[in-house]
Amino acid sequence: MHDNYLATMPDENGFFGKFGGAYVPPVLEAPFAEITKAYKEIKNSQAFLDELKYVRKHYQGRPTPVFFAKNLTAHCGGAKIYLKREDLNHTGAHKLNHCMGEVILAKHLGKKKVIAETGAGQHGVALATAAAYFGLECEIHMGEVDIAKEHPNVVRMKILGAKVIPATHGLKTLKEAVDSAFESYVSQADEAIYCIGSVVGPHPFPMMVRDFQAVLGYESKEQFAEHEKGLPDAVVACVGGGSNAMGMFAGFIEDEDVELHGVEPLGRGENLGEHAATLTYGEEGIMHGFNSIMLKDDKGEPAPVYSIGSGIDYPSVGPEHAYLKEIGRTQVGLCDDEEAVAAFYTLSQLEGIIPALESAHAVAYAMKLAKTLGEGKSILVNLSGRGDKDIDFVVDNHPVPNAKF
Numbered sequence: 351m352h353d354n355y356l357a358t359m360p361d362e363n364g365f366f367g368k369f370g371g372a373y374v375p376p377v378l379e380a381p382f383a384e385i386t387k388a389y390k391e392i393k394n395s396q397a398f399l400d401e402l403k404y405v406r407k408h409y410q411g412r413p414t415p416v417f418f419a420k421n422l423t424a425h426c427g428g429a430k431i432y433l434k435r436e437d438l439n440h441t442g443a444h445k446l447n448h449c450m451g452e453v454i455l456a457k458h459l460g461k462k463k464v465i466a467e468t469g470a471g472q473h474g475v476a477l478a479t480a481a482a483y484f485g486l487e488c489e490i491h492m493g494e495v496d497i498a499k500e501h502p503n504v505v506r507m508k509i510l511g512a513k514v515i516p517a518t519h520g521l522k523t524l525k526e527a528v529d530s531a532f533e534s535y536v537s538q539a540d541e542a543i544y545c546i547g548s549v550v551g552p553h554p555f556p557m558m559v560r561d562f563q564a565v566l567g568y569e570s571k572e573q574f575a576e577h578e579k580g581l582p583d584a585v586v587a588c589v590g591g592g593s594n595a596m597g598m599f600a601g602f603i604e605d606e607d608v609e610l611h612g613v614e615p616l617g618r619g620e621n622l623g624e625h626a627a628t629l630t631y632g633e634e635g636i637m638h639g640f641n642s643i644m645l646k647d648d649k650g651e652p653a654p655v656y657s658i659g660s661g662i663d664y665p666s667v668g669p670e671h672a673y674l675k676e677i678g679r680t681q682v683g684l685c686d687d688e689e690a691v692a693a694f695y696t697l698s699q700l701e702g703i704i705p706a707l708e709s710a711h712a713v714a715y716a717m718k719l720a721k722t723l724g725e726g727k728s729i730l731v732n733l734s735g736r737g738d739k740d741i742d743f744v745v746d747n748h749p750v751p752n753a754k755f
């Protein structure tokens with residue numbers, strides 16, 4: 351791993367090795383190039399950095415704490431487990447970190463609207479929040495099936511003033527929402543920008559979203575030093591598209607002694623369609639405008655994916671994760687539904703924190719890793735979000751275990 355990694359990766363064209371790039375239809379080339387150019391201009395401007403710093407502190411409530419989960423540590427036995435509390439970031443997850451950045455960029459470009467797709471609705475809610483704060487219009491495309499399934503998030507987006515547009519063709523889920531949002535963007539690219547919800551999509555989004563989420567890693571590094579000498583031995587985060595993990599990893603990527611673990615959802619098992627463990631079981635391929643590792647069906651199309659964590663069931667993954675795995679800088683772990691639910695209850699009952707089911711994957715994996723690493727070591731886990739959105743589903747399907755006290 352060379353010095354200055356973050357400043358030199360990706361290359362000019364958005365490639366991390368062979369992964370990344372911008373494979374978009376000709377009509378979208380100019381709009382995406384405009385975003386790349388604008389981001390390059392403002393990313394080092396003092397006014398932009400000041401504005402981001404201001405909203406993070408005074409609106410989002412950053413920095414979110416890093417705390418020593420002493421009960422969880424005692425329960426597992428072995429390495430100390432520390433948690434980065436993104437559940438305490440405004441809106442209850444890490445996604446607002448990049449949405450605020452994206453909307454400031456839109457404002458800088460003189461746009462009056464932001465457009466995005468959303469799957470489970472988490473990105474839609476975060477973007478609608480950022481748009482409300484900055485006084486921009488917000489248009490969210492969502493599959494009709496997802497609209498029915500994720501009712502509370504649809505209501506939230508509407509309350510926040512966003513327009514929710516149903517994608518009514520095909521399977522009526524995320525892929526169709528992406529198509530619908532791209533189509534709408536083409537027709538109004540002079541007054542709107544597209545805002546992607548993870549470190550995925552065409553260049554510059556994998557880089558830009560990583561940079562906005564890097565606040566997680568930078569804050570954690572400083573805060574960890576208040577607890578322990580030196581650095582954590584391992585950093586752990588769940589990987590859907592990969593933004594919360596990439597944000598954490600960014601703070602430690604040049605510290606070769608720090609192991610970086612991304613945790614993928616194994617869902618109900620290793621058969622295609624039962625999981626969303628893309629880096630583990632996928633192969634190289636292009637979808638949604640970038641080259642990465644993806645899960646394909648027998649026709650080479652994006653395969654159906656499943657996880658109990660609705661924010662991590664994506665058939666591709668951020669290109670930088672594909673690259674970092676290939677060069678051996680990161681390790682990829684797995685956590686199935688059952689382990690995630692067990693960790694959901696364990697963290698709730700031992701530490702008084704109800705984690706998002708996505709984040710529970712990282713916690714479950716860290717609990718195993720704590721035993722493997724052993725005493726004298728420490729693990730920093732990103733708790734990417736809070737579990738309020740998941741409580742009804744969890745208690746209806748997995749009864750609350752007997753109280754421990």
Ligand SMILES: *Cc1c(COP(=O)(O)O)cnc(C)c1O
Pocket residue numbers: 443444445472547548549588589590591592593594595661662706708709734735736
């Ligand atoms: C969306 C979401 C994720 C997955 O997205 P990444 O881009 O992989 O970080 C993880 N946790 C929570 C709470 C989410 O809302």
